Amino acid sequence: MIETIRSFLRLESAAGIVLIFSAICAFVLANSPLSNYYTLLLDLPVRIGFGEWVIAKPLLLWINDGLMAIFFFLVGLELKREVMIGELCTLRAIALPAIGAIGGMIAPALIYLFFNYGDPVTMPGWAIPTATDIAFALGVLTLLGSRVPLALKTFLVSLAIFDDLGAIIVIAIFYSAELNSISLMIAATCIALLALLNRLQICRKLPYLLIGLVMWVAVLKSGVHATLAGVLLAMFIPLDGGRGARPSPLRSLEKDLHGLVAFCVLPIFAFANAGIDFGQMGLPDLVHPVTLGIVFGLFIGKQLGVFLFAWLAVQAGLATLPRGVSWSVLYGTALLCGIGFTMSLFIGSLAFENSGADKFVDERLGIVIASLISALIGYLWLDRRLPSA
16 A cells, blocks of 8 residues: 555656646747747637537637546546545544645635625636645655655645545536536436446446546536546446456556546646746736735635644544644645646636636736745745754
């Protein structure tokens, strides 16, 4: 189990470097003479269809609705495994990261609403600063080397899983469009078929994936965000390999998808969504309520919410500090939770779809500023608080 966690952490840390490189490439292209080509690439229309049945979207939306469904599928697989047999299989084990994650969502949302309360155009962005980017956060921890106890990394991973679960719930409830009843019925039928396969202990992966693909299309057409299909599919993938000591379908898919998501899906998403044209920005953009709400929400709200709720959980006897982790070190980890890059960008791409706020403010500016500040301050804090190697 320990070696599995170590391998996972090594992979996620390397992914953080790739993410940074992808984001830098997007920044450079968006602020170079090639910026028009960058925009044209993301606006490239892509059509897939059979006869009268057609899905037509620009490339950017295929990335956000399609590739990110694979990411959320992996999140669902990880969550199911951890709850059933992993670090989150007991209430005592899940208490601290779960309660910390709740605080880390409530406080940033309240701070954002403080800056934007009463503005119906910008208020839908309240969930943008509630997310944590686990790849970047683990990448920063890796810079500190062997001084970081494994229990601290495990806490951060567990907190990020609950953070992602919270994001999934928020997207399902608050960022779904008008619902299409026929598509929802098709999706419900797919869920029933997946449940039947699981009940019959069918362990071949292909039937699940084919039904999952149909469900993704139905959810895409239903008005509920398509990435939720990935999470739903993951809940029905068998953990047990069945008779004959077959490999676990869930573990097998998880292993296959880690590299794809870490080194392909998330970097492509970052490249497509992080291209901010700084030449078009000025002081009004920096002091805009959306920018301020995101910056203070991520940097201040995340650290206060995670740390305060974790402290209250321990004081109430609901949880205990991870072995070898002091309150000072835990606070440094809470600082790193303010790195909201990938998930914040994703929620930001949904938040203003209908309100039109993205026409006069770029929420990505606040995300980048807060993530950089959180990474720098978090690293410096932990560098001083962790014991020497």
